[in-house]
Amino acid sequence: MTTQSTSHLLVVDDDPALRMMLRGVLELNDFQVSEAESRDSALAMLTQQTDISVVILDLGLPPYAHEIVEGIATLQAIQAAILPVKVIVLTGQDQEAAALAAIREGAFDFLAKPASADAILRAVRRAELFLQKERELGELGITRIAINAQISDGLKGVRVDAEERLVRQILKETGFNVNQSAKRLGVKRENIYYFLKKFGIERDA
Template identity: 30%
Template sequence: MSATILIIEDSPEIRLSARFILEDHHFKVLEAENPFYAQELLDQGIEVDLLLLDMNFSRDTTSGEEGLSFLKYLQKQQLNLPVIAMTAWSSVDLAVTAMQQGAVDFIEKPWQNQRLISLIKQQLKLAELAKQNQKLNQQLQNNASPTFVYRSDVMTRLFNALGSVAQTDANILLTGENGTGKTQIAQWIHQQSQRHSHPFVAVNMGAIPENLFESEMFGHKKGAFTDAKEQRIGRFELADSGSLFLDEMANIPLSQQAKLLRVLEKNEFEMVGSSHTQQVDVRLICASNGDFSKLIDNELFRQDLYYRVNTLEFRVPALRERTDDIVPLAEHFIAQHCAKYQRPVLTLTDDAKHALRQYRWPGNVRELGHVMERAVLLSSTNQIAEANLNLQPTIHTQRLPLMTLAQAERTLIDLALERSQGNIPAAAKLLGLTKSSMYRRLEKYAIAHHKES
């Protein structure tokens, strides 16, 4: 896409001359006869990639005061636009001052056309590199290669199937219970794909407030809303040319699903507060433990969006379905946590291995990792025995009597709170709920709650 250059110059002849040169090199050109008009354009959200700024206007001819004031305005507004300062007077002092105020380079009038074009291209390239750095700084996702430990047939079949499609650009939907490792599998798919050298950006859709959905996903311009103190790059732009992982996909509010569908269909979006349409190229990987059939039947999830995200659907098995993997995974976590806490490597006793295989693991691999971390920290010998595991009978091993759904839900909530010792986030994880969903149910059944973490 052609870059847009804003020429801020009081002489119509110089603006016309610059326009001819720039358009010959396929740049888009905007003009402003003074800094005040240029400020109006920028305040309106006009998209500009670089400024050519004359330093002297009608007030005087040598001080550069108006140009310097405009540079201060750009800094105050945090408009990170490259500025090439221009003046008809050869003044080293003014050039130095302009650079100190934020100009990226300086050129004298009359200019040499080739030098002007060379400066512009150089600064546009540097600006693009700075933008890439901003993207990297915004990415909190740890892209370290995930380690998978498995021996079971069900996991072998899953990874064989995933390996056959990972190098394509097909959208993938991963389903399965919470804690089964869907995020790590999404990372693995990305790393096996042709996009592996580009970003992997993960978003927990259940954690995004509805009023911030567009800002989080598409980004926003500075001043787009009350708290928009600076420009923010959205997740789609961060993931451009790479993979975008949308976790808890079923939790997207219905009101926002059409906006997401438009991006997936047309590969384009606008930042909040901008009318400029941006193109994007991402490979979509989604994950959910929701029942999409019920959500669609209840008109809580758009069927067309579901078809768009599940070109290929894979179910990640629960840990209780892969009992051959439980002990190897436990030993992997022991080695990991012993290294983390600088402890000698511990071994599992036979009774501990038996207990691990018999336990139902409602929290799946995530819960196994927490159990082994606790056992490593509390162990006083070089072995981990069954007693060190502190495994309690789970609600999955107990048969509930026949009761209404509301009664069953209340019973399960009470059991989860008892198991987590009143820790609400932990109880929510055991039930496969978000923290906000858990609080709604506590209010629904008038269950007193105190512990927040």
């Protein structure tokens, strides 16, 4: 007897027929599924449904359904908000350009349309496994951060970007609790307020 999954997934695609097909495949495998057809509706859903763990994202979203720009913007917004989700890109656009752009912006996996049901399910389960292991690391006080490093900016630029990302992530994980954030980062409370000012971080960010 298999254990029923309780994972909540979000399918983002402007094609209602494809959303219905994906929803059917996923629900048959015991996933809870929500749908969105655009960047705005996807981000609204992720804000409202905080238990979503995996996003299946089409890059060709309106108003630029035949380009990757809107899907990439959606991926960038998810990464900027440091949402605890894994994004699986599913697209029929130029595969090489789309794959490169998606990986650069933090996508967990990339699948080209048409992807089989088995391939989609394998990708979702890999994403779930990574999320589970990251949560276990978090319980050990280890936080994983991801940054894009432009080598031409030098080590200082990379260090500052990593520092900001880490501070934002810890603040988010502690619910913006300054005391807990300072403890986890091994700094004084005053340092947290310094970082807030330095990086322009606000509580609602």
